Amino acid sequence: MFAPLVVALIDGLGWRGGYVVMAGILAAITVPLHALFLNGRWSDDAGSQSAAVSKAEVRQVTRTPKFIILQIAMAMATFTLFAVTINIIPLFLQRGMDYSLAAVALGLIGAGQVVGRIGYPQFARATSARTRTVTIFAIGAVSLLTLALVPGPAWLLIVVAVLAGAVRGCHTLLQATAVSDRWGTKNFGTINAVFTAPMTFVGAFAPVAGPALAGLLGGYPAMAMVMAVLLIGAVGLTTRS
Template identity: 50%
Template sequence: MSLAAFSVYVVVVNLVPLLAERGMTTSAAAVALGLGGVGQVLGRLGCARLAARTSVRVRTLVVLLVGAAVTAALGVVPGPAPLLVAGSVLAGVTRGIFTLVQATAITDRWGATHYGRLNGLLTAPVMLTAAIAPWAGSALAERLGGYPAVFVVLGAIGVLAAALSTAGVPDLHGLSRSGTRRPGPGRAWVA
């Protein structure tokens, strides 16, 4: 989740400079970013339908892969402006769903028992990545020669996050809802 959040937050903060490098005015780029916010709302509205049709593992994987693909596409596609705006909206849709995937990560995997402690363990590194995202995006742009390369790298980070997410959903066979092992033959309860 931290790698995915890093990619998501760097994209949000650095979309305007990317679009400006693509020839859009900063005003038009800001409107595109705002339309990405509309996309977030649309993503959140559609998330229940996605959740009803997919497992936690599949939903997380799909959202992270689509987000990675859209991010990389924004780095590769030079224009025209309407296509870049559509990319911004689609990035917003995936960002909106990602927010809900992150918000339900604990209960979807281990239930509500110990929610506060587990959510703190998940959220701390995610918030750290969100905090360094503005600096990281501009530092990467300086080292890589511009924002298009940054978005391609962020797409690759998103793919890595998606791959790692497949290992992040425990097999609940033999686990209680709190995530502790159920006693089996020769096994005692473990807290």
């Protein structure tokens, strides 16, 4: 939602001036809030009441083919969705949009994430874990494929980008509930930490990998095409999880 405001700062002050203003806001608002109001003391209640984690029980889940396949599929979805949506501005610039409109599109992707998260609980109640995972990944693949192949008009590309944002929003909750939906909540913290570790890595790597791949392939639409194909592969893997 702040992307259009950042563009306005850059247009008015240049990127260096925009950075200085944002650093000033961070120093004047965020730092004092953390210094004055963040509770630095942690309760010991949770630690005293938690049961010992059984390594054998954890391994019975984390070393199964179903767990590993689902983990790979979720990591692929994280990588592809992040690589395209976070780099939507240069993609749309190559589609002929101006910088301000592309920034608005990035902000609307964030709004789409919120919509996806609001709608996810109703969808989850009506579907099985596998069905909703396949469906969400398939919609994401179609949206990335459309962004890769369709040159315009701008409004259509923005609508598709918002749809991709909604898929990202659903994916966040899908990732958070994948373990509990399939293996319950026993040893959830340990099992879920193992499950989400690859997603954390690729989520941090994707914003850099997207531009690097676009440079190798000659443009962001080609990068989006590769990501769409990878996400289609994730759909195939998910049908086995």
